[in-house]
Amino acid sequence: MKKLKIYLGIVAVGLLLSACSSGDETKEPETLKSGFNLEHVHGVGYSKEDTIYLASHEGMIQTKDLGKTWTPVGNNDFDFMGFHIQSDGTMLTSGHPGPKSNLPNPLGLMESTDNGENWEVKALQGDVDFHILTSNQKNPNLLFGVIQMESGVYESGIYKSTDRGENWDIVGGTGLPDDLHGIYSLLSLPNDENVLLAGTNQGVFRSEDGGKTWGIQDEGRAITALSAISGSSDLLSYSITENEGGVMISKDQGATWKKLGLDLGKDAVAYFAVHPEQPERMAAVTYENNLLISEDGGQKWETLMEKGKLKN
Template identity: 65%
Template sequence: MKKIKVFTGIMAVGLFLTACSSNDDSENTQAIESGYNLEHIHGLAYTKDDHIYLASHKGMIHSKDQGDNWYYTGNVDFDFMGFHVQSDGTMVTSGHPGPDSDLPNPLGVMENKNEGKDWKSKSLLGKVDFHILTSNQSNPNIMYGIVQMEMGNYKPGIYKSADKGQNWERVNATGLPEDLHGIYSLISLPNDDNALLAGTDIGVLRSQNGGETWEIIDNARLITAINTIPGSKDLISYSVTENDAGIMISKDNGSTWQSIGLNLGQDAAAYIAVHPEQTEKLAVVTFENNLLISEDGGQNWETLMEEGSLKN
């Protein structure tokens, strides 16, 4: 789980990461009754059939009707960490098995191709917990992951896969924060699978060589959540600066940003999802477990969940 506090004038940031669909909802799903409260949201997805997915400490849920009804997704109770949806619709995650699972801990990289129903081990089962995973929009075979704590033979650092998560190599990186818990967001730029952007507690960092060397391109901005806009080279983020905060768009690989609104004040977005075909449809989950959606490119927003409490 990621938490943030933003103070007016001078910004202080603390990050804590804790381990701690098909069109037929009748298969492997169960309706969620009113009163359900969701905690520790670790991921967000918006699929082409208008389903919204929330990955959490206690499994995954989804809604197909803008939050009026929610369903448990699949039959796993994973503690989803590093949850990410690739441009071809494949869901990937890391994290920990739930109490009803007999899988080794941690999960390594798990993969799903039917919107959360059936998960299969891709690699590193029992060896690694990636708290952040991302892949390139144009070439989803290229993946990057962040290991923030030493795990056996796997040291903290950025890891890269060139075969969709089957094999991983640690990148000999320089310029990242000394404490990798200070990395909030990571994106592989859609026009260059060797170029990366990271939102960190020391500013916005960029790498042009697959994560080997990093330079600060903006030391006055914190990017807590970032994604690509499908079918384009544009980036969308939640950015915090001394004078502004909100959803912002960049058309130049993160060098400059244009605000489109949704200043959340003392809260901030932890995850942003964009509909893969109707890109004016956006979804945001905040650090305080609020879920908001927009159907007009961010001009107006509707709240579907407040502090983990579903509106149904």
């Protein structure tokens, strides 16, 4: 398992880089110059309008022309964490307010229905920082979030909401690694709301009861990024084993994986985004702050950002 061990070390560094911190000054709404450096990307999204969004430690930016031009989104200098775009286009995030914001810290759950221009509080403001958020592709009312360490009255664990984030209950997490910082990715399967997959530093775990209890599914595989492929029950992952690593697809709910390509060596994908209407179009952000896109379902990839520097 030599390669897997090397990889997990890279992931640990990535997790440290994405640790909580406050944002920089709010960016002006103008085209960003080539070479602009975006630090600590914490999420990527793809909208039906063909826009790619990057949520970061310093706010959010977007490109509508595959990286030729980039502009800031909205007037928020949030430290975006747990960024997630639902199947209906609603944006969700957690994290921390920036220095120009008077919002409580942490942000709890925030929601945007206008592509990140404005954000409204949904729940848990001042109480919770979800580093991982996900929702079911077929049922956007169903949300899951990971609280990795105790926050006031909220203990660490897997939390669930059935009303789009208004109310949350802990569902447990029995059987997962004790330190939930070791969870890299979480996915609610589109064809079964009760089944979840978690990629962790101890392998791939599976829950059949909505996150209450978990069992190891593959202890020899690390999955750092998970996504449902739009309009299907197929799953996308960045997966690594002793013998191979890369972007992979599963057609059997994560039981087996077939490699598509893009073995990043010592780097790895941290976040995926799949176009909601054209599933062959994908975006991926790596732990080394690289942004790559694919227009053919993951076979070939083009780099739009390298180590945080835009290449427009």
